[in-house]
Amino acid sequence: MIDILLNLQLLAPFFxxxxxxxxxxxxxxxxxxxxxxxxIPKPYPIIGHxxxxxxVGNRRIQWLSDIVKIxxxxxxxxxxxxxxxxxxxxxxxxxxxxLKTRFSNYQKGRTTTSIxxxxxxxxxxxxxxxxxxxxxxxxxxxxxxxxxxKFVEHVVDAELSNRLVxxxxxxxxxxxxxxxxxxxxxRFAFDNICKIAFGFDPEYLxxxxxxxxxxxxxxxxxxxxxxxxxxxxxxxxKIKRLLNIGSERRLRRAVKEVHEFxxxxxxxxxxxxxxxxxxxxxxMLSRFLSSGHSDEDFVTDIVISFILAGKDxxxxxxxxxxxxxxxxxxxxxxxxxxxxxxxxxxVYDEVKDMVYTHAALCESMRLYxxxxxxxxxxxxxxxxxxxxxxKKGMMVTYHVYAMGRMESIxxxxxxxxxxxxxxxxxxxxxxxxxxxNSFTYPVFQAGPRICLGKEMAFMQMQRLVAGILRRFTVxxxxxxxxxxxxxxxxxSQMEGGFPVKIIKRETST
Numbered sequence: 151m152i153d154i155l156l157n158l159q160l161l162a163p164f165f166x167x168x169x170x171x172x173x174x175x176x177x178x179x180x181x182x183x184x185x186x187x188x189x190i191p192k193p194y195p196i197i198g199h200x201x202x203x204x205x206v207g208n209r210r211i212q213w214l215s216d217i218v219k220i221x222x223x224x225x226x227x228x229x230x231x232x233x234x235x236x237x238x239x240x241x242x243x244x245x246x247x248x249l250k251t252r253f254s255n256y257q258k259g260r261t262t263t264s265i266x267x268x269x270x271x272x273x274x275x276x277x278x279x280x281x282x283x284x285x286x287x288x289x290x291x292x293x294x295x296x297x298x299x300k301f302v303e304h305v306v307d308a309e310l311s312n313r314l315v316x317x318x319x320x321x322x323x324x325x326x327x328x329x330x331x332x333x334x335x336x337r338f339a340f341d342n343i344c345k346i347a348f349g350f351d352p353e354y355l356x357x358x359x360x361x362x363x364x365x366x367x368x369x370x371x372x373x374x375x376x377x378x379x380x381x382x383x384x385x386x387x388k389i390k391r392l393l394n395i396g397s398e399r400r401l402r403r404a405v406k407e408v409h410e411f412x413x414x415x416x417x418x419x420x421x422x423x424x425x426x427x428x429x430x431x432x433x434m435l436s437r438f439l440s441s442g443h444s445d446e447d448f449v450t451d452i453v454i455s456f457i458l459a460g461k462d463x464x465x466x467x468x469x470x471x472x473x474x475x476x477x478x479x480x481x482x483x484x485x486x487x488x489x490x491x492x493x494x495x496x497v498y499d500e501v502k503d504m505v506y507t508h509a510a511l512c513e514s515m516r517l518y519x520x521x522x523x524x525x526x527x528x529x530x531x532x533x534x535x536x537x538x539x540x541k542k543g544m545m546v547t548y549h550v551y552a553m554g555r556m557e558s559i560x561x562x563x564x565x566x567x568x569x570x571x572x573x574x575x576x577x578x579x580x581x582x583x584x585x586x587n588s589f590t591y592p593v594f595q596a597g598p599r600i601c602l603g604k605e606m607a608f609m610q611m612q613r614l615v616a617g618i619l620r621r622f623t624v625x626x627x628x629x630x631x632x633x634x635x636x637x638x639x640x641x642s643q644m645e646g647g648f649p650v651k652i653i654k655r656e657t658s659t
Contacts, residue, residue: 190217190220190221190226191217193229196231196232197231198228198229198230198231198232198233198234198235199228199229199230200230200231200382208635208637208645210380211522211523211551211636211637211638212551212636214226214228214238214523214549214552215240215549215551215552215555217238218238218239218240218549218552219240219552219555219556219557222536223241223244223536223537223538224239224240224241224244224536224552224556224558225237225238225239225240225241225244225534225536225538226238226239227538230382231382231383232383235544236525236544236545236546236547237534237538237540237544237545237546237547238523238547238548238549239534239536239538239546239547239548239549240548240549240552240553240556241535241536242553242559242587242589242590243535243536243589244534244535244536244538244548245548245553245589245590245592245596246589246596246597247534247535248526248534248546248548249548249589249592249595249596249597249598249599250589250596250597250598252532253597253598253599254529255528255529255530255532256526256527256528256529256546257278257279257526257527257529258276258277258278258282258526258527259278259526259527259528259529259543259545260527261384261527261543261545262276262525262527262545263276263277263278265375265378265379265384266375268375268391268401268402268405269371269372269375269401269405269408269454270375270451270454270455270458271447271448271450271451271454272448272451273285273451273452273453273454273455273456274286274289274452274455274456275455275458275459276451276455282599284441285438285452286602288434288437288438288441289434289456289602290602291434291437292346292347292433292434292437292602293602293603293605293606297346297606298605298606298609301342301346301606301609301610302501302609302610302613305342305345305346306342306609306610306613306614307613307617309338309341309342309345309355310338310613310614310617311617313338313341313355313356314334314338314355314614314617314618315617315621316357317329317334317355317356317357318618318621318622318652319621319654320357321651321652322622322652322653322654323654325651326651327651327652328627328649328650328651329649329650329651329652330647330648330649330650331469331472331624331647331648331649331650332465332469332643332644332647332648333361333647334355335464335465335468335469335614336365336461336462336465337354337355337356338355338465338614339460339461339462339464339465339610340352340354340355340365340457340460340461341353341354341355342460342610343456343457343459343460343461344415344457344460346433346434346460346606347433347434347435347453347456347460348415348419348433348434348435348453348456349419349422349433349435349436350415350418350419363407364407364408364411366404367403367404367405367407367408367411368404368408368457368461370400370401370404371401371404371405371408372458372462372639372640372641373639374397374398374400374401374404375401375639375640376638376639376640377397377639379525408454409450409454412450412453412454412457413446413450415435415453416435416439416446416449416450416453417446419435419436419439420439423436423439423440434456435449435452435453438452458640458641459601459603460603462520462640462641463520463521463607463641464520464607464610464611466518466520466641466642466643467511467514467515467518467520467607467611468611468614468615469643469644469648470514470515470517470518470636470642470644471510471511471514471611471615472624472648472650473626473634473644473648474514474517474518474567475510475624476624476625476626477567478567481510481567481569482619484506484510484569485506485507485510485615485619486619486620488504488505488506488507489504489507489615489616489619489620490620492504492616501609501612501613501616502609504612504615504616505573505580505581505582505583506569506573506581507612507615507616508572508583508608508612509569509570509571509572509573509581509583510569511608511611511612511615512569512572512586512591512593513567513568513569513571513572514567515554515593516554516560516591516593517554517555517567518551518636518642519550519551519554519593519642520593520641520642521550521593521638521640521641521642522549522550522551522636522638522642523547523548523549523550523551524547524548524550524592524595525545525546525547526545526546526547527543527544527545527546528540528541528542528543528544528545528546529542530542534546548592550592550593551636553590553591553592554591554593559590572584572585572586588600594607619655620655621654621655622652622653622654622655623652623653623655624650624652625650625651625652625653626648626649626650627649627650627651628649634646634648
């Protein structure tokens, strides 16, 4: 096998010699139709759109968004090397078609599950068919009204009061101290999902600046697994995995660390269930282990999937929310006004009735979605509503980031951070929240796979926003005019973290 790899390396210059003349020839030909100054890229023989993608570096999400926005019917066919093609769309009708109307024909598929299998195994976010249905059915019990109230009043509020507020109070007292707020929010969300879903407290949100081995391994596993999607030839990462070299060797080490952490949670829960005939409260992990599916590897995969969902999505949404709030004082003032008006209400009722804050969070995720795009694989040949022909095995991606920035959906003022687009005034003069069709705003997916934890995520975010802003002002510690870079692996992040200073609010109660 090593000889094969060496031969491939020796042949690389030869293939490059053949491809480069083609590339340079087409570089001086028309780039295709344009709208304004943005060209729709032209695919070339053998290489497809490879060089166009390569040239945009880590702006791939933004570049594809720009292309989708100017493509006819909001759908673009991406040509990969050696004739492979994929469809990328921002068309709500097409999104509804693949997520609902023809749901059975657009699955995770072999390509995605293969790429993510080392990391996520057969967890709910990397499964199709009966495996997915079973996990969803068991997990759904965790999202009823009783569970939501318990989550907000006991889990979120305890983490906020006992851990987050002391950290922010300490940072405010040391006036020159800078915190990475993105990291703080990830730690907060990680503790929350472990407590509510597994009945386990990792105590990750502490005054210590040290990141645990698990957190580092989880981040590395997420990054390397995601980068497999970007390989122009999948054979490359597969050979590296077979030989256990380079990034694949690092992935194997990271996955081992992540799996050991998750497996220990499963074993402790098994031990707890065995020793106690009845538990004071039943968490999601207990339900899985009591359902007859107690295979350790399978349940470990489930744990890892829910950590990914709970740790990285809400923290990503809140990171961008606090950034946008700092740039829009008027909106921050409105959010704060709502928080102060509800300060005497019980915790659950306070969160449930935060209409303006809810709208502001929706608006923030429109511009900076936690998951910028999602891909399905076509089971059989088909024709999309916009007339695009798709063949069996092709990847069809709906571009959530692009859809949040399309004038055809949001109007000429799409670039404005404007919570009022989600609100209308009622007779009493108060705001009423007006939701959007989930196929127009697929931030939480849509159709049969719509996010089970959507309401829980909003509850957590609204409680956190209220708990922070009532006491503190969050001020970005960046130079004037500097805009953070949005990028994503499996979920979005603010590149380089979100450095902030915390200022104690004088009107705090």
